[in-house]
Amino acid sequence: MATKKAAATRERLSSRTGSPGTGSRGAANQRADALRNRAKILAGAVTAIRKNPDASVADIAAEAGVGRQTLYGHFRTRPELIDAALLESLERAEDVLSEISLDGDARDAFQRLVASSWVFVDQSRAVLAAAQKELSPGRIRELHEKAEARMRGLLERGQAEGAFRSDLPVSWLLTTTHVVLNGAAEEVRTGKLDPDDAPWFIDAILLPAFTHDAHSEQGR
Amino acid sequence: MATKKAAATRERLSSRTGSPGTGSRGAANQRADALRNRAKILAGAVTAIRKNPDASVADIAAEAGVGRQTLYGHFRTRPELIDAALLESLERAEDVLSEISLDGDARDAFQRLVASSWVFVDQSRAVLAAAQKELSPGRIRELHEKAEARMRGLLERGQAEGAFRSDLPVSWLLTTTHVVLNGAAEEVRTGKLDPDDAPWFIDAILLPAFTHDAHSEQGR
DNA sequence: ACAAAATCAAACATGCAAGTCCGACTTATA
DNA sequence: TATAAGTCGGACTTGCATGTTTGATTTTGT
Numbered sequence: 001m002a003t004k005k006a007a008a009t010r011e012r013l014s015s016r017t018g019s020p021g022t023g024s025r026g027a028a029n030q031r032a033d034a035l036r037n038r039a040k041i042l043a044g045a046v047t048a049i050r051k052n053p054d055a056s057v058a059d060i061a062a063e064a065g066v067g068r069q070t071l072y073g074h075f076r077t078r079p080e081l082i083d084a085a086l087l088e089s090l091e092r093a094e095d096v097l098s099e100i101s102l103d104g105d106a107r108d109a110f111q112r113l114v115a116s117s118w119v120f121v122d123q124s125r126a127v128l129a130a131a132q133k134e135l136s137p138g139r140i141r142e143l144h145e146k147a148e149a150r151m152r153g154l155l156e157r158g159q160a161e162g163a164f165r166s167d168l169p170v171s172w173l174l175t176t177t178h179v180v181l182n183g184a185a186e187e188v189r190t191g192k193l194d195p196d197d198a199p200w201f202i203d204a205i206l207l208p209a210f211t212h213d214a215h216s217e218q219g220r
Numbered sequence: 221m222a223t224k225k226a227a228a229t230r231e232r233l234s235s236r237t238g239s240p241g242t243g244s245r246g247a248a249n250q251r252a253d254a255l256r257n258r259a260k261i262l263a264g265a266v267t268a269i270r271k272n273p274d275a276s277v278a279d280i281a282a283e284a285g286v287g288r289q290t291l292y293g294h295f296r297t298r299p300e301l302i303d304a305a306l307l308e309s310l311e312r313a314e315d316v317l318s319e320i321s322l323d324g325d326a327r328d329a330f331q332r333l334v335a336s337s338w339v340f341v342d343q344s345r346a347v348l349a350a351a352q353k354e355l356s357p358g359r360i361r362e363l364h365e366k367a368e369a370r371m372r373g374l375l376e377r378g379q380a381e382g383a384f385r386s387d388l389p390v391s392w393l394l395t396t397t398h399v400v401l402n403g404a405a406e407e408v409r410t411g412k413l414d415p416d417d418a419p420w421f422i423d424a425i426l427l428p429a430f431t432h433d434a435h436s437e438q439g440r
Numbered sequence: 441a442c443a444a445a446a447t448c449a450a451a452c453a454t455g456c457a458a459g460t461c462c463g464a465c466t467t468a469t470a
Numbered sequence: 471t472a473t474a475a476g477t478c479g480g481a482c483t484t485g486c487a488t489g490t491t492t493g494a495t496t497t498t499g500t
Contacts, residue, residue: 031468031475054353056457067478069461078458133274168424171412176425179403183395192391204388205396209429251445251498276487287448292489447496454488466477 038074040064045085050126057081079134086124086131090143093120097147106158107207113154114181114206115199117147122185151177164210173210180205258294260284265305270346277301299354306344306351310363313340317367326378327427333374334401334426335419337367341398342405371397384430393430400425 044064075081158164187193264284378384407413
C-alpha cells in the first residue's frame with residue numbers, strides 16, 4: 001500500500017494510456033525539465049543502441065546522462081522505450097522527407113528521395129533492429145507505413161511512365177533500394193565509404209538497375 | 221579435487237587445443253555416436269539460430285535433440301559453439317562453391333557463382349549475425365576469406381576485361397552483391413519471393429547495375 | 441560380455457538485466 | 471518562498487542464461 005508514488009509520477013509523466021496508436025502524446029502539464037529529459041532519453045537510446053544493439057536500459061540511461069529511475073519514470077518497460085525511440089526517429093525523418101517534391105521526372109525524384117533518405121536509414125537501422133526483437137511485426141510495419149508508401153508510390157509511378165522497368169515487381173525494387181541504402185550506411189559506419197560519396201554510389205547502382213535496357217543481359 | 225571427469229571427457233572429445241587457427245580438428249579417436257552428436261549439434265545450432273537469433277544454448281541442445289551437458293561436452297563455451305557452427309556452415313558452402321568454374325565470360329561466371337551462392341548466404345546469415353556478437357572481427361573475416369576472395373577476384377577480372385564497369389571500386393560492387401543476395405534471402409524467408417525466381421531477380425538487378433552503360437544516367 | 445566412452449537428468453553456483461521500491465534531494469512554478 | 475513535480479542513488483526481487491558438478495545409465499568397440 002506504499003507503492004503509489006512512483007506509479008503516480010509515471011502516470012503524470014507518460015500521459016499515454018490505452019492502445020499504442022499513432023501519437024496522442026498530448027503533453028498536457030509536464031514540467032519543462034521533464035520534457036527535456038524525455039528528449040534526452042530518446043536521443044540517448046538511439047545513440048546507445050547504435051553503439052551496441054543490445055544496450056541495456058542502464059546503458060541507455062547512462063548515455064542520456066540521466067538516472068535509471070528517471071528513465072523508468074518516463075517509460076514503463078523496455079519495449080515501450082524502444083517503441084518511443086523508433087517513433088521519434090522516424091518522425092524526425094518524416095519531417096524532412098515529407099517536404100521533398102516527388103513531381104517531375106521519376107528518376108530525378110527518386111534521386112532526391114534517396115539522397116535525403118539514406119542518412120535517416122543509417123540512423124534508424126540500429127534501433128529498428130532492436131525494435132524487431134521486442135515489438136510486434138504489425139507495430140513495426142505501422143511505424144514504417146508512411147515512409148514506405150512514399151517510396152512505393154514513386155516507384156509505381158515511375159513504372160507507369162516507363163521511367164523504370166516493369167519486368168520486376170515493385171516490391172523487389174523496393175527491397176533492393178532498401179538493402180542498398182542499408183549497405184551504404186554500413187560501409188560508411190565502418191569507414192570504408194565517404195558519406196559524401198554515398199548518394200552517388202547508391203544512384204550509380206540503382207538507376208542502371210531500375211532502368212530498362214534495350215540490350216538486356218538476361219537473354220543469356 | 222573431484223572435477224576431473226567432465227574435463228577429461230571434453231578433452232577427449234574436443235581434441236582442439238591452442239590457437240583458433242584454421243582446422244586442426246584431427247578427429248583422432250572419437251566414438252561413432254560422439255561424432256554423430258557433434259554433427260547433430262552443429263546442424264541444430266544453425267536451424268535454432270535461424271529461428272531465433274538469440275537462441276540459448278538450451279534451445280540449441282533441444283533443437284539438436286541432445287542434452288545440454290552433452291553439448292557442453294563438445295563445446296566448452298557458447299562462443300566456441302558458434303564458431304564451430306559458422307565454420308561448418310561455411311565449409312559446406314565452400315565444398316560446392318569451389319567446384320564452380322570461374323573461367324570464360326565474366327558475366328556468365330558471375331551468374332553461375334551467384335546462383336549457387338545465394339542459398340548458402342541465406343543459411344549462413346543468421347549464424348553470421350550471431351557470430352558477430354561473440355567472435356572477434358578478425359576471426360569473422362578469417363572465416364570469410366576464401367568465399368570473399370573468390371567473388372572479389374572474379375569482379376576484378378571482370379573490370380579488367382571491361383565486362384564490368386570500372387567507375388566504381390570493387391569493394392562497392394562486392395558490398396552490393398552481398399546485400400542484394402541477403403535481401404533476396406530475406407524475401408524468400410518471409411514468403412514474398414519464390415526461391416526458384418530468386419537467382420533471376422538477383423541477376424536482373426546486378427547485371428545491369430554492374431555493366432557500363434554508354435548512356436549513363438549519372439551525368440545529371 | 442566387459443571396460444571405456446559417452447550420454448542424460450537434475451541440481452547447483454554465478455552473473456546480469458529488468459523492473460520495483462524507498463528516502464533524500466533538487467528544481468520548477470504559482 | 472512554499473509546495474508539488476521530478477530526479478537521483480541504492481538496495482532489492484525476480485527471471486533467465488551460462489557454465490559446472492555429480493552419479494546413474496546407456497552405448498560402443500573389442
